Amino acid sequence: MALGAGSYDIHVEAGLLDRAGEHVPAPAGDRPTVIVTDEIVAPLHLERLLNGLGGPAETIVLPAGERTKSWSQLERLTERLLELGVERGDHILALGGGVIGDLTGFAASILRRGCRFVQVPTTLLAQVDSSVGGKTAINSAAGKNLVGAFHQPSAVLIDPAVLATLPDRELRAGYAEVVKYGLLGDADFYAWCEANAAAVLAGDDAAQAHAIAVSCRAKAAVVAADERETKGRRALLNLGHTFGHALEAELGFSGRLLHGEAVAAGMALAARYSARLGLMAPGEATRISEHVRAAGLPSTIPDGARSPQRLVQHMRQDKKAAAGRVPLILMRRIGEAFVYPEADMEDVERFLTEECAA
Structure with a gap:
């Protein structure tokens, strides 16, 4: 993605989850990489990503579904990220579809006034659309995606092989x-x-x-x-x-x-x-x-x-x-x-x- 100083790579390759550590810098010291995912994706792809990172990691598992893009889940996510000591230079990984990517990206945009994150999309919709471009948001009672920010990821890791598990x-x-x-x-x-x-x-x-x-x-x-x-x-x-x-x-x-x-x-x-x-x-x-x-x-x-x-x-x-x-x-x-x-x-x-x- 050519955006001047904010440019980043979009990697598309089968088996990419197994080599995620090649594209995601580990946090300084012994601090873990934080992965945000949901209850459906976690049992399908989390282990592969953890093995692919090859270092310490912490996982935050959220409910699946569009209603997770909410104020309550945003609060829950940001408080947990702060508890884990996530710093501006760290890379939060969003493992999931558009809901997880949008929510995690928005949380990263406001945490400590802007943290880094990496999109690891697991649905076709997220791979071809929502993971690319830096639009992040949650829904409100007034409508969809009305509360959000432009916040580009540091990288997008697309593994088409994960689509084999998609309903x-x-x-x-x-x-x-x-x-x-x-x-x-x-x-x-x-x-x-x-x-x-x-x-x-x-x-x-x-x-x-x-x-x-x-x-x-x-x-x-x-x-x-x-x-x-x-x-x-x-x-x-x-x-x-x-x-x-x-x-x-x-x-x-x-x-x-x-x-x-x-x-x-x-x-x-x-x-x-x-x-x-x-x-x-x-x-x-x-x-x-x-x-x-x-x-x-x-x-x-x-x-x-x-x-x-x-x-x-x-x-x-x-x-x-x-x-x-x-x-x-x-x-x-x-x-x-x-x-x-x-x-x-x-x-x-x-x-x-x-x-x-x-």
Whole structure:
């Protein structure tokens, strides 16, 4: 990741957990390296990481699930990190999916006014998206990721081999973020996804490695051009997220809808809304919805979230909103997304009303 003095390496290699010590400096003296993980990931991958570090380590195991990105768990984590004597120069390891990565990164950003951390993502979604770029956050009652900070990791260690333990639903959810990179700026990669989705989801090593590498390069290029989302370029990475976050919020950030599933539905909604506005050909929007469904992901508003008024209320809480206006990421065609700066939320509500009735 080319960010001047804040640049860091993104390592992608099978078996990387077993050699983690080659990329993570040990704390000074005899102090342990601290690993943050969750109750699902720990029994699957913690031992390999501990062996790969080859030195003393302490582990903090948190509950699994989106609700762990909360004030209470942030307090619990930061207090424990302080008890363990973590210093600014140490590297806190975030072993897990997007929840653990986001929470650990945010804790590192505020602990002693900024500590180092390393992302060790164990889900496809985290490997291709959330572990790269330095966005860290927790959720609040008002919405998703509304309390956070930009805080880049010192390194990202991606071991595609860990995906073999990932439940099918989680793998599909992560695949939504892979598709996103094709939609927002690479029509050829989107066509590759259409041809190779089955292989990626079936665990084909070469297909997964290619999907991860292309996605990470795409995100790294966008972040390097607009690290703190001040120029508009980085906002494109939110394709599908404004609609998707509203769906997640309406369902209480529960297991009823995984983040990647919400993004998939959100991208399909963004495509259909783009077509409604005459920005995208209807056939292109249909092509997107069909691919999302073919990958086993939702392309419509799920049951339990079919309240247009409440969805619009959630969208107004989007962190990109300014002066009461909500920008949307829409598309002119597959491979060309853009920021639609001032969405008419009354029209969006009419659109969602039609979608809920469909």
